[in-house]
Every structure is written in C-alpha cells, then in structure tokens.
Amino acid sequence: MLSVMLYRSARMQSMTHIREQADANLSRYIVSLQYQLDRHRDLPRLLANQHQLINLLENPEDTQKVDTANRYLAWLNTTMGATDSYVIGTNGITLAASNWDQPRPFIGNDYSFRPYFQQAMEGGAGRYFALGNTSRVRGYFFSYPVLQAEQIIGVAVVKVDLEDIEADWSDPLLDILVMDEDGVIFISTRASWRFRTLGYQSEVDGHALRQSYGNHDSPSTKSQLVSRPATSLLTKEDIARISASRRYGAAPLLPLNIIRQEVSEQGDLLLTLVDTPSATSAERAGHYLLQSRLLPEVGMRVAVLANLKPLQTGIFKTLSLGLTFYLVLAALILFFSARNRMKLRHQNELQQAHGALELRVKQRTQELTDANQRLQQEIEQHHQTQNQLIQTAKLAVLGQLSAGINHELSQPLTAIRHFADNGRKLLVRGKIETVGTNLEEIAGLADRMAAILQPLREFARQHQDAGRGVNLQHLRQGFMVIMGSQLEQQQARILWPDGLEKIWVAGDIGRLEQVLVNLINNALQAMAGRSLPCINITVKKKKDRVQLSVRDHGPGLSADALTQIFEPFYTTKSTGMGLGLSISHRIVLSLNGRLEATNHPEGGALFTLTLPSLSPQEHHEP
Numbered sequence: 124m125l126s127v128m129l130y131r132s133a134r135m136q137s138m139t140h141i142r143e144q145a146d147a148n149l150s151r152y153i154v155s156l157q158y159q160l161d162r163h164r165d166l167p168r169l170l171a172n173q174h175q176l177i178n179l180l181e182n183p184e185d186t187q188k189v190d191t192a193n194r195y196l197a198w199l200n201t202t203m204g205a206t207d208s209y210v211i212g213t214n215g216i217t218l219a220a221s222n223w224d225q226p227r228p229f230i231g232n233d234y235s236f237r238p239y240f241q242q243a244m245e246g247g248a249g250r251y252f253a254l255g256n257t258s259r260v261r262g263y264f265f266s267y268p269v270l271q272a273e274q275i276i277g278v279a280v281v282k283v284d285l286e287d288i289e290a291d292w293s294d295p296l297l298d299i300l301v302m303d304e305d306g307v308i309f310i311s312t313r314a315s316w317r318f319r320t321l322g323y324q325s326e327v328d329g330h331a332l333r334q335s336y337g338n339h340d341s342p343s344t345k346s347q348l349v350s351r352p353a354t355s356l357l358t359k360e361d362i363a364r365i366s367a368s369r370r371y372g373a374a375p376l377l378p379l380n381i382i383r384q385e386v387s388e389q390g391d392l393l394l395t396l397v398d399t400p401s402a403t404s405a406e407r408a409g410h411y412l413l414q415s416r417l418l419p420e421v422g423m424r425v426a427v428l429a430n431l432k433p434l435q436t437g438i439f440k441t442l443s444l445g446l447t448f449y450l451v452l453a454a455l456i457l458f459f460s461a462r463n464r465m466k467l468r469h470q471n472e473l474q475q476a477h478g479a480l481e482l483r484v485k486q487r488t489q490e491l492t493d494a495n496q497r498l499q500q501e502i503e504q505h506h507q508t509q510n511q512l513i514q515t516a517k518l519a520v521l522g523q524l525s526a527g528i529n530h531e532l533s534q535p536l537t538a539i540r541h542f543a544d545n546g547r548k549l550l551v552r553g554k555i556e557t558v559g560t561n562l563e564e565i566a567g568l569a570d571r572m573a574a575i576l577q578p579l580r581e582f583a584r585q586h587q588d589a590g591r592g593v594n595l596q597h598l599r600q601g602f603m604v605i606m607g608s609q610l611e612q613q614q615a616r617i618l619w620p621d622g623l624e625k626i627w628v629a630g631d632i633g634r635l636e637q638v639l640v641n642l643i644n645n646a647l648q649a650m651a652g653r654s655l656p657c658i659n660i661t662v663k664k665k666k667d668r669v670q671l672s673v674r675d676h677g678p679g680l681s682a683d684a685l686t687q688i689f690e691p692f693y694t695t696k697s698t699g700m701g702l703g704l705s706i707s708h709r710i711v712l713s714l715n716g717r718l719e720a721t722n723h724p725e726g727g728a729l730f731t732l733t734l735p736s737l738s739p740q741e742h743h744e745p
C-alpha cells in the first residue's frame with residue numbers, strides 16, 4: 124500500500140517536472156519562432172508599395188525595370204535578413220527575385236499553385252509554409268497583393284528560412300515539432316520525422332481522445348483545419364489535396380508509428396512510438412509526453428515531445444529518496460518504540476524487583492520484630508520462671524527450716540511449760556526462792572528460743588546487700604539450726620575447720636545459708652544408704668577471696684553432670700527438680716562469687732564456693 128502510494132507520488136512528481144520543462148521549452152521555442160516570423164510579416168506589404176516593383180508589374184517585359192526590381196529586392200532582402208524576396212505576376216510567374224544572380228533564381232517560376240499566391244490574389248495577406256519548390260529549403264512565405272488603381276497587378280512575397288531554428292535546438296530529450304494545419308510535421312529536430320504526421324487511430328477511445336485533446340487547444344477562428352487535433356490521421360482526400368499543393372514535394376506524408384496514446388490523470392497526452400531513425404539503426408520504442416500549442420495567426424501547431432526516459436530515473440530517485448526517508452523513519456520509529464518498550468520493561472522489572480525487595484524487607488522486618496517480641500516474651504517468662512523457682516526453692520528450704528525450728532523449739536517450750544507448772548505448785552507451797560530459779564530458767568529458755576529464731580528472720584530478709592559481711596562461724600551456726608535435726612536423724616557428720624570466726628566474706632547470711640543447705644543436702648543424698656556419712660568442709664583464704672569447699676564421699680559427678688550440673692532442670696533423681704544447683708550458682712554470682720563443681724582426686728564430689736573476703740574492719744554485720 125505504502126509503496127503504491129510512494130510510486131504514484133514519485134511518478135506524479137517526475138511527470139510534473141518533465142511537463143514543466145516541456146512547457147517552458149515550448150514557450151521558448153514559440154517566442155523565438157514568432158520573433159523570426161514577425162520580423163518579416165509586414166515586409167510584403169512594404170514591397171507592394173515600392174514603385175520599382177509597381178513599375179515592373181506595369182511593364183513586365185521591360186528588362187530595365189526587371190533589373191531595377193531585382194537589385195532592389197536583393198538589397199532589401201539582405202537588409203531585412205529574409206531568405207528570399209520576389210514579385211509574382213497575376214499569372215503566377217515570378218518576374219523579379221532577390222536571388223536573380225544566384226545559381227537557381229526564382230525568375231520565371233510559376234507559383235500560381237501556391238496558396239500564399241492565391242490568398243494574395245484574393246486581396247488579403249497570405250502566409251504559408253512549405254518546402255521550397257526550387258531551393259528544397261523549408262520556409263515560411265508571406266505574401267501581399269500589389270495594387271494599382273484598386274486592381275491587383277501582382278503579388279509581393281518574402282520567404283523566411285526556418286531551418287536555422289532546428290539547428291539551434293540541441294536537447295536530446297526534447298524534440299521540437301512544427302506542424303501545419305493538417306498536422307504534417309514541417310519542422311522537426313529529428314530529420315526522420317519531417318513531413319510525417321502524429322496521426323493515431325485508437326480503436327477504442329480515439330474519439331474521446333480527440334475530443335479531450337481538441338478541447339485542450341483554443342478553437343481556431345481562422346479555419347477548420349487549424350482546429351484539427353495534433354494526432355489526427357490524414358484522410359486520403361487530405362493527402363491528395365496536400366500533394367496537389369506540392370507543399371512538401373513528393374513526401375508520402377506517412378504517420379509516425381505511434382502504437383499507444385493515452386491521456387493521463389493530469390491531462391497529459393502520452394505517446395508510445397516505435398521509431399526507426401535510419402535504415403541502419405534498429406527499431407526502438409519511446410515514451411513521450413506531447414505538448415502542443417496552436418498559433419492560429421501563422422497557421423501552425425508547435426509541439427514538444429518530451430522523452431519520458433528521465434521519468435523512470437526521476438521516479439527511481441524520488442522513490443529511493445522517499446523509501447530511504449520512510450525506511451529511516453520506520454527504523455527510527457522502530458528504534459524509539461523498541462527503546463521505549465525496553466525502558467518500560469526495564470522500569471517494570473525494576474519496579475517489580477523493587478516491590479519484591481520491599482516486600483521481602485517488610486517480611487524480614489516483621490519476622491525480626493516477631494522474633495524479637497518472642498525473645499522478649501521468653502526473657503520475660505524466663506525471668507518470671509527464675510524468680511518463681513528461686514521462691515519455690517526458698518519455700519523448700521523454708522520447709523526444712525521450719526521442721527528444724529519446730530524441733531529446736533519444742534524442747535525449750537516443753538521445758539518452759541515444765542518450769543511454769545512447777546513454779547505455780549512451788550508458789551502454792553510458798554517456796555518463793557525456787558519459783559525465782561524456775562523463772563530464771565524460763566527466761567534463759569526464751570533467750571535460747573530467740574536465738575533459734577534468729578536465722579529464720581535472716582532468711583526472711585530478701586535481697587540484702589552483697590556488701591554486708593558474713594562471719595563464717597555465724598553461717599555455720601545458722602546452717603546448723605536449719606539442718607541440725609536432719610543431720611542428727613541421718614547420723615551424719617560435718618567436719619568443720621577451725622578458726623571460722625575470724626573469717627568474713629561479702630554477702631548476706633540468708634542466701635549463703637540457702638547455698639550451703641543445697642550443697643549439704645545433695646551431699647547427703649549422694650551418700651544415702653551409707654552408714655555414718657561424713658562431709659568435709661575446708662576453708663582457704665587467698666588474697667581477697669575466701670574458698671569454702673564441701674566434699675562428700677559419694678559416687679562423685681558423672682561426665683554429663685560435670686558439664687550440665689548448673690543448668691536448670693538437670694537432675695538424675697526421680698523426685699528431683701534439678702533446680703538447687705542452678706539457683707545456688709545464680710545466688711553466688713549475684714554475690715560476686717563463684718561456684719565450681721569437680722570430683723575429689725580421692726573420690727566423691729567437691730563443690731568450691733569462692734567469695735570476696737572482708738577484713739575485720741570492713742565488716743559491719745549487725
């Protein structure tokens with residue numbers, strides 16, 4: 124579709140160019156032709172008034188007058204640049220001529236058959252172009268009647284040679300034709316086309332063509348022949364008439380071999396003609412654009428035949444230019460749309476990637492936030508659990524403690540009861556002194572009970588400062604209040620080192636008792652079933668630290684226990700909670716101390732409690 128459009132526009136463009144060129148050349152030729160003719164048109168009228176010629180016509184036999192007329196004509200002819208000038212008598216015989224002294228002068232020639240002679244004899248100005256009868260030179264003839272006393276006594280004629288115009292023409296792609304009223308080519312830049320016609324008979328549309336082409340010209344007012352279309356065929360009668368006029372000598376007046384004729388959409392007349400330029404050259408078909416203009420004043424049709432060969436090159440040029448343009452345009456459009464598509468796709472991909480990344484970051488952030496929240500909750504729970512566990516362990520110790528206290532207090536309470544009952548009886552009996560002794564006993568027992576309750580108060584005191592000092596002897600006493608009865612029950616012995624009263628450690632007694640109760644309990648459980656179980660306690664002072672070791676004589680710690688013993692819930696006992704040591708560990712750490720577990724080289728477990736030591740000045744135990 125595009126290529127068809129392109130082709131049509133290219134063809135139209137090239138055609139317009141050819142048409143414009145043909146038109147310009149046609150105008151140029153007509154101007155120069157008309158100039159040539161106009162220069163001589165009025166010359167015969169001038170001659171007709173010259174007395175030399177009138178004198179001759181009045182006395183045709185007078186050789187003197189003939190000679191005068193001849194010389195005058197020759198002078199005028201040269202001066203005016205005409206080809207030939209001559210005077211014809213009423214009988215058509217030439218009486219005097221400018222070429223009187225040339226090899227073949229016109230004098231004596233009969234021109235009565237020439238239309239220009241006949242026209243002048245009828246009283247008007249004649250004009251005609253024909254092949255010179257004598258000279259064989261094609262020329263245009265102007266004639267005018269010579270009058271004397273309103274009588275035509277002869278005809279003055281001036282001939283203009285038109286062959287020069289042909290010679291000046293040198294455009295190989297443009298042929299100039301001048302045709303007469305019958306359409307016979309009289310002047311042609313191609314010698315082989317002279318005295319032929321552009322006659323063409325189309326079987327189908329000849330009439331229409333004739334019509335359309337006829338309308339193309341301005342209709343002639345001078346003669347019907349003049350309005351003949353440029354490409355009409357000569358009839359037999361026409362040919363006979365022209366032959367009789369001897370206008371073109373014996374030329375056969377054949378039509379050119381036009382094989383096709385058409386009128387284009389733009390109204391151009393296009394011809395295809397097969398030409399045989401000479402006997403030796405081959406036939407070749409040519410395509411032409413015919414443009415012609417009628418010159419009714421001089422009875423001519425001037426035409427140009429523009430070769431359409433350049434049309435193809437023009438079309439090709441325009442087409443290739445157009446195609447190149449469209450291709451470049453298409454390529455550019457393709458390139459830019461592809462680039463835009465790529466850009467768009469790239470942007471989409473980027474956006475998608477960006478979106479995906481954003482989503483992932485969001486998800487990841489959410490995951491992290493969730494994980495963090497879970498961790499916080501776990502830590503929170505862990506803290507709660509730890510606190511609960513410590514509390515639970517404390518209660519367990521408290522249980523033991525209350526059992527111990529119950530045991531410790533029941534004896535003095537029974538004793539107090541005994542002393543009180545006894546005192547009342549002694550009072551009734553009036554033994555006042557003995558009552559006093561009993562009351563002293565009761566007071567002593569109350570003191571003892573207060574002393575027993577002291578560790579309990581200490582134990583109830585939570586979170587005491589680590590900075591407070593604890594005397595190891597006090598620790599031993601407090602511990603024995605808690606564990607005494609149990610040790611007694613199991614017949615267990617604890618071997619304490621000497622000099623504990625001189626040693627002070629940082630911490631609070633309640634928590635340290637709790638740790639010690641745990642360690643001794645475990646030791647007793649490890650040695651359960653043994654007779655006379657024994658626990659060794661050693662104390663070492665090292666610089667600013669105090670090491671208190673608890674050793675039993677049980678099976679010792681397994682490899683598993685050695686690594687996990689301080690983990691919460693690690694237990695090997697069916698009734699155990701696995702919390703005692705983990706809580707003890709935490710308590711010792713909170714007192715800036717250390718709790719380590721190992722096996723004694725000679726068997727049994729060895730727990731070492733290391734605590735910051737205090738000098739006697741530093742301690743301020745209540």
Ligand code: ADP
Pocket residue numbers: 641645646649675677678679680684688693694695696698699700701702703704705728
């Ligand atoms: P529980 O006594 O409830 O099991 P602990 O934390 O007090 O919890 O003790 C953890 C475990 O450590 C015990 O189950 C036991 O296997 C081991 N263990 C503790 N002390 C000793 C010891 N003196 N000798 C041998 N094993 C011990």
